[in-house]
């Protein structure tokens with residue numbers, strides 16, 4: 192079962208139900224064995240575990256993965272080994288990612304001719320300066 196490691200944690204750990212050797216720079220979709228009914232108005236985000244990412248370069252290729260409330264299939268974790276030299280052995284029962292359940296809203300999109308101006312306006316990447 193997904194498990195919160197501590198009271199108040201936002202993410203609960205997801206466990207692999209398979210073993211798999213992730214070669215350097217390889218990606219693989221790993222089974223968790225978990226199916227969920229996330230209530231309407233909520234969604235799940237699958238995030239990397241920071242320890243795996245910082246120590247081994249093992250993270251998610253789609254981070255964050257989105258679990259729609261209507262999804263009834265198995266939660267899958269899209270792992271990638273970004274280490275160029277070392278393979279990483281995923282073992283059965285290993286905590287490979289974490290799930291955060293968040294409130295979501297659907298909006299009705301409208302086509303308009305103009306948008307209200309703001310301080311930022313069209314200033315995009317890096318427009319506030321670097322550093």
Ligand SMILES: O=c1ccn([C@H]2C[C@H](O)[C@@H](COP(=O)(O)OP(=O)(O)OP(=O)(O)O)O2)c(=O)[nH]1
Nearest residue numbers: 237253255256257258259262265266267268269
């Ligand atoms: O890390 C993930 C991401 C997604 N999913 C499942 C739940 C999600 O509801 C479904 C579809 O995901 P998404 O919409 O991100 O993928 P897509 O490529 O757009 O596929 P689709 O055409 O099925 O929407 O796959 C997972 O199990 N793990």
Ligand SMILES: [Mg+2]
Nearest residue numbers: 257258259262
């Ligand atoms: Mg989709």
